Amino acid sequence: MAAQEIPPVAATATATARRPRRSAQKFPILIVAPALVLMTLLIAYPVAESVHISLGSWDGIGSVTYRGLANYRRLMNDSLVRQSIVTSLVFFVGTVVFTVVIATLLANAINRKVPGARFFKTIWFLPVIVPVSVAGVFWSNSFQPSTGVVNTVLGSLGLGDGHAWLASPTTALIVTIFVAVWTQTGYAMLILLGAMDxxxxxVHEAATLDGVSEAGRLFRITLPNIVPMLGTVTTLMSVFAFNAFGIIYAMTRGGPGNATSILPVLVYKQSFVxxxxxxGSATAVVTTLIVGVIGVVVLQLFRQQRLDAR
Known part of the structure; x- marks a missing residue:
């Protein structure tokens, strides 16, 4: 049986109908393409230039004098770099864990319409809109030994006063972690709240009828349903934690000693001090690689968790 021929008029109509559809599919790409190209250039060029400078010595004015991998060999034997990596990891773990946990609990409480939910939502989001430098100076003054609000409150409660929070290596790192969590929790909370909505x-009503507790609903209903967004939030908080230069520099300048000198602070000191x-560029390249690896690992962990949940 011979194949049925399509009349020329019908074929022309079909081809004409396909053209607008293809144009409609290409239109969003054409709209987004310039922004993607610009963002790629803004990210790729500084990274490429940092790699270039890291392979030599440069005074900031002339051309780069090529030295091969000398800066990287020096970096591997530098105890200060190793200390900064450890400090960065401690700061990273403390900031990310506390931020995600607190943001999840707050978002869940607001989503469950607890009394005062709107008030607490506003209060916790306010730190997000406060400039980092302002937040750093505010908390630095608050933790001053003699005039700070923190010691004044502790003294009035009979819990001791005059503690030099930012002069002790241990407490200085704890305080900077606290401030970083304070500045980031509101942002993470809003993202997770959107996912919970x-x-x-x-589903929650059925769980209530079955006698499931609030904690049970959180762990058996809410968290499994927001695993993808938890992965996104954790990745974002990881990047923020490794780039918390502004808070630490405004509060401690990386001190006392180098107790709070995370890698971005060390890069600043090496390059500009x-x-x-x-x-400094070699340290910046290593920092970028560490952040990239951590981001990939976090996303893979949550991706696997999502697959297991299915």
Whole structure:
């Protein structure tokens, strides 16, 4: 049986109908493309330039004098770099864990319409809109030994006063973690709250009728349904934690000693204080690699968790 031929008029109409559809599919790409190209250039060029400078020495004015991997070999034997990596990891774990846990609990409480939910939502979001430098100066003054609000309150409660919070290596790191959590929790809370709002209220109502407790609903209903967004929030908080230069520099300048000198602070000191731009760029490249690896690991963990939940 011969194949049925499509009349020329019908074929022309079909081809004409396809053209607008293809144009409609290409239109969003054309709209987004310039922004993507610009963002790629803004990210790729500084990274490429940092790698270039890290392979030599540079005084900030002339051309780069090529030295190969000398800066990276020096970096591997530098005890200060190793200390900064450890400090960064401690700061990272403390900031991310406390931020995500507190943000999840707050978002769940607001989503469950607890009394005063709107008030607490506003209070916790306010730190997000406070400039980092302002937050750093505010909390630095609050933790001053003699005039700070924290010691004044503790003294009035009979819990001791005059403690030099930012002069002790241990407490200085704890205080900077606290301030970082304070500045980031509101942002994470809003993202998680949006994810929780997508869960059908009927699911919670059914759980209530079955006698499931609030904690049970959180762990058996809410968390499994927001695993993808938890992964996104954890990744964002990880990047923020590793780039918390503003808070630490405003509060401690990386001190006392180098107790709070996370990698971005060390990069700043190497590049702009010591004016060793090649070495600072090498440290910046290593920092970028560490952040990238952590981001990939976090996303993979939550991706696996989501697959297991299915």
């Amino acid at each position: 997508t869960i059908s209220p009927e 010591d004016q060793d731009y090649g070495y």
